[in-house]
Amino acid sequence: MTNQHCSTSGIAGCSFSIHPMSDNFIEVITTALKNVDTSKVWMETDDVTTTVRGRLPHVFDVTKAIFIHAARTGEHVAFEGTYSLGCPGDSAGDVYLAEDDVTVNHVQVKDIKQSVAAKFSLYPLGGGNYMDVIMEQIEAMKEHVDVSHAHYATRLDGESIKIFDGLEQVFNATVDGGSSHTVMTVSVSANSPSHKGGDKDE
Amino acid sequence: MTNQHCSTSGIAGCSFSIHPMSDNFIEVITTALKNVDTSKVWMETDDVTTTVRGRLPHVFDVTKAIFIHAARTGEHVAFEGTYSLGCPGDSAGDVYLAEDDVTVNHVQVKDIKQSVAAKFSLYPLGGGNYMDVIMEQIEAMKEHVDVSHAHYATRLDGESIKIFDGLEQVFNATVDGGSSHTVMTVSVSANSPSHKGGDKDE
Numbered sequence: 381m382t383n384q385h386c387s388t389s390g391i392a393g394c395s396f397s398i399h400p401m402s403d404n405f406i407e408v409i410t411t412a413l414k415n416v417d418t419s420k421v422w423m424e425t426d427d428v429t430t431t432v433r434g435r436l437p438h439v440f441d442v443t444k445a446i447f448i449h450a451a452r453t454g455e456h457v458a459f460e461g462t463y464s465l466g467c468p469g470d471s472a473g474d475v476y477l478a479e480d481d482v483t484v485n486h487v488q489v490k491d492i493k494q495s496v497a498a499k500f501s502l503y504p505l506g507g508g509n510y511m512d513v514i515m516e517q518i519e520a521m522k523e524h525v526d527v528s529h530a531h532y533a534t535r536l537d538g539e540s541i542k543i544f545d546g547l548e549q550v551f552n553a554t555v556d557g558g559s560s561h562t563v564m565t566v567s568v569s570a571n572s573p574s575h576k577g578g579d580k581d582e
Numbered sequence: 583m584t585n586q587h588c589s590t591s592g593i594a595g596c597s598f599s600i601h602p603m604s605d606n607f608i609e610v611i612t613t614a615l616k617n618v619d620t621s622k623v624w625m626e627t628d629d630v631t632t633t634v635r636g637r638l639p640h641v642f643d644v645t646k647a648i649f650i651h652a653a654r655t656g657e658h659v660a661f662e663g664t665y666s667l668g669c670p671g672d673s674a675g676d677v678y679l680a681e682d683d684v685t686v687n688h689v690q691v692k693d694i695k696q697s698v699a700a701k702f703s704l705y706p707l708g709g710g711n712y713m714d715v716i717m718e719q720i721e722a723m724k725e726h727v728d729v730s731h732a733h734y735a736t737r738l739d740g741e742s743i744k745i746f747d748g749l750e751q752v753f754n755a756t757v758d759g760g761s762s763h764t765v766m767t768v769s770v771s772a773n774s775p776s777h778k779g780g781d782k783d784e
Contacts, residue, residue, distance in 0.1 A: 395701070395734045397769065399601035399660050406775070427774045428699050431733045458601050460662040462703065462767060464734045474733065497630050499597070501664065503705050503765060531633045531676065532597045532666045563705060565664060565767055567599065572629045573608070 391475050392436035394443050395429045396461030398450045408457065412449035417485055418442055420478035433475040436465060436552070437483055444544040445485035451494050451540065451570035459568040463551060466506055466561040494540040498568040499533035500547055508558020517553045521546040533567075540570065593677050594638035596645050597631045598663030600652045610659065614651035619687050620644055622680035635677040638667060638754070639685055646746040647687035653696050653742065653772035661770040665753060668708055668763040696742040700770040701735035702749055710760020719755045723748040735769075742772065 400408040421434035421442050432439050440463075447459040464470075504510045518534060521527055524546060525538030536543050547566060554562050602610040623636035623644050634641050642665075649661040666672075706712045720736065723729055726748060727740030738745050749768060756764050 393733060395732070395769075397660060397662070399603060399662075401601060401603065401605075401607035403603075403605045405603035405658070426699075426732075427776050428701050428732075428737070428769055428771045429735075433733065456607070458599060458662075460599070460601075460660075460769065462734060467734060470733075497628075499630050501765075503707060505705060505707065530597070530628075530630075531595060531635065531672075532664060532669060533631075535630070563703075567597075567630055567662065569630045574629050 390435060390477065391433055391470060391472070392439045392463070392465040393431060393433040394439050394461050394463045395431050396443055396459060397429050398446060399458040399460065400450060400453070401456040401458070404455065408450050408453050408455055411453070412446050415449045415488075416442060416445045420476065420484060422474055422476040424474070431474075435478055435481060437481045437548075438478055439463065440544065440548040441483035441485045444541070445489050447544070447568060448489045448492050448494055448540055451496070452492055454571055456569075456571045456573065459566065461566045463564045463566070464562070465551075465555060466559075468561060490541055492541070494570055495538065496540045496543060496568050496570045497572070498536040498543050498566065499530050500536065500564060500566045501533045502550065502554060503563040503565075504554050504557075504559035505563060506560030508560070510554045510557030510559050513553045513557035514550060517546075517550040520549070540568065543568070592637060592679065593635055593672060593674070594641045594665070594667040595633060595635040596641050596663050596665045597633050598645055598661060599631050600648060601660040601662065602652060602655070603658040603660070606657065610652050610655050610657055613655070614648050617651040618644060618647045622678065622686055624676055624678040626676070633676075637680055637683060639683045639750075640680055641665065642746065642750040643685035643687045646743070647691050649746070649770060650691045650694050650696055650742055653698070654694055656773055658771075658773045658775065661768065663768045665766045665768070666764070667753075667757060668761075670763060692743055694743070696772055697740065698742045698745060698770050698772045699774070700738040700745050700768065701732050702738065702766060702768045703735045704752065704756060705765040705767075706756050706759075706761035707765060708762030710762070712756045712759030712761050715755045715759035716752060719748075719752040722751070742770065745770070
């Protein structure tokens with residue numbers, strides 16, 4: 381899958397935050413970051429969000445791994461991210477484009493069980509024939525996770541790996557459907573004291 | 583200012599989360615909610631986000647007040663929200679449309695000093711001649727807060743009241759500029775141990 385529709389040479393990115401609802405929030409975040417291989421992306425953290433930029437597979441690989449490593453601490457952790465590709469106002473700087481699509485974190489996290497509840501919204505800003513493609517992808521996701529309607533979003537309940545992998549597929553399908561500028565917002569919650577997706581069934 | 587461009591009778595909404603990075607997260611959230619008058623909106627909390635629906639001034643009034651009450655505890659608190667108006671897939675249910683635009687929380691929070699750092703992104707999905715209007719509004723915001731560029735967002739540093747009020751103006755201006763479906767994502771961080779906007783100068 382190539383990012384041929386992107387106006388800035390295939391630069392994808394995600395601006396995200398990990399929010400551990402714990403006094404140990406700094407330790408949870410720094411430990412998660414330490415466990416993740418970020419060699420195939422450009423990454424910078426400021427006081428509001430962390431920004432990852434690179435090729436799309438690596439952007440998803442890194443964000444997924446950071447979340448899973450933070451969530452496996454057992455703390456109530458939220459992930460809030462905006463994935464973007466093809467933003468017309470994007471710059472060509474602050475990016476590392478790896479030579480290949482071989483992800484370096486997936487193998488470490490793929491067997492970690494972590495049920496989560498998530499909501500995502502997709503905004504294909506750059507036209508294209510994408511709606512059928514999105515619907516097909518969401519339909520395909522139903523084989524792996526629970527999918528339901530929420531206000532302003534689609535709700536997903538299930539294993540975090542399957543949810544992140546499904547989101548990546550939906551994003552890719554939207555780009556391939558012709559959207560030249562694609563934005564997807566994602567909220568994921570793990571280990572909430574109040575949700576059914578909070579069970580950590582390792 | 584009316585929401586005449588909205589496809590669902592002026593129903594605005596916000597799906598948001600308050601994330602206190604503290605063991606006391608439940609208390610911080612419930613106390614903030616208790617201090618806020620939600621009589622002019624429909625509001626429901628699930629395990630991922632809280633959804634507020636109603637007339638736009640009240641949606642901003644309630645979300646702003648909840649954030650400020652949570653942040654004034656002094657805990658490191660993040661607000662992550664998506665404001666939306668005119669979503670074609672929106673339903674007419676789950677909403678309370680107050681008879682007037684007289685906000686009920688602003689007076690209680692308007693004098694609370696709370697410096698924050700924020701990032702926002704605006705997605706006018708419904709066409710219209712809005713870019714000049716947005717630029718004008720961002721320019722106007724510079725009189726009250728620091729405005730700078732971030733990847734995938736515009737960064738704002740300053741008083742939380744001024745930032746939320748500025749965001750409401752930008753949103754309104756976009757709707758008035760002809761966007762029939764407007765989405766704005768907002769991340770706000772208060773009392774971060776690592777940011778300049780974390781000073782609580784009451």
